Amino acid sequence: MAPILEATGVTKIFGGLTAVDHVDLTIERKAIASLIGPNGAGKTTFFNCMTGLYRPEEGDIIFDGQSVVGLRPDQITALGIARTYQNIRLFSNMTVLENVLVGQHVRMKATPADAIFRTRRHREEERQARAYARELLHFVGLSGKEDWVSTSLPYGDQRLLEIARALGSRPKLLLLDEPAAGMNPRETEAMMELVHRLRDELGITVFLIEHDMKVVMNISEKVTVLDYGKKIAEGKPAEVRANPKVVEAYLGPGVLLGAQEEPLAEIEHG
Structure with missing residues (x-):
């Protein structure tokens, strides 16, 4: 079976700065994969290229057999890619x-005319949408909070609401930008469990950016590492964790692995 996503030679330049530099990346269907790297490595820029917010200067991104380069964000969402953001973006x-x-x-x-005249099609579609929204809120653990104003939710619940909203488009591929950021240990464990359920119960491929190495190493089947826009490593979590280039990118030049068994385990913000 073909991968759900294949990126080849993706390059994004801002002025004289190459934020993403000829990155090749493949994500298998129903996988959980992570994209890591120090701050400014190009991770979110790569997500923005995947979702149509930026158009790369070079390269191609094939999703489910179709190029998404040049498509609008709403067109890409309709094809089956949904995302959350590093900074929570709820309708307050x-x-x-x-x-x-x-x-x-x-x-x-339903068309705008259907909505204006409250046609049978509009009413039925609205009923189904509300029922599905309640199912999604139950799935992420927000049952009973349907009528809360979104910004009155605790921080961790706002993260869950963002995921529920992204699931509303019925994605095949879900991009999560730092889903565990700002969470306490209990919330982080719950988030890791939710990511597994997204794949195991809903059949969704999950691709996440995350600084919490515990999250990355515990849930990822494949980890890709960027540094200054370039891909410097890729592989299984254990392989990436022991890669000298990765350790150097996070801790600085000249760092040796020494006797540390898990040199990245304690790094949560790079």
């Missing part, structure tokens, strides 16, 4: 349920 004036409903609009077929 909407309820929890309404935020999840917004995530389903890309899949809805």
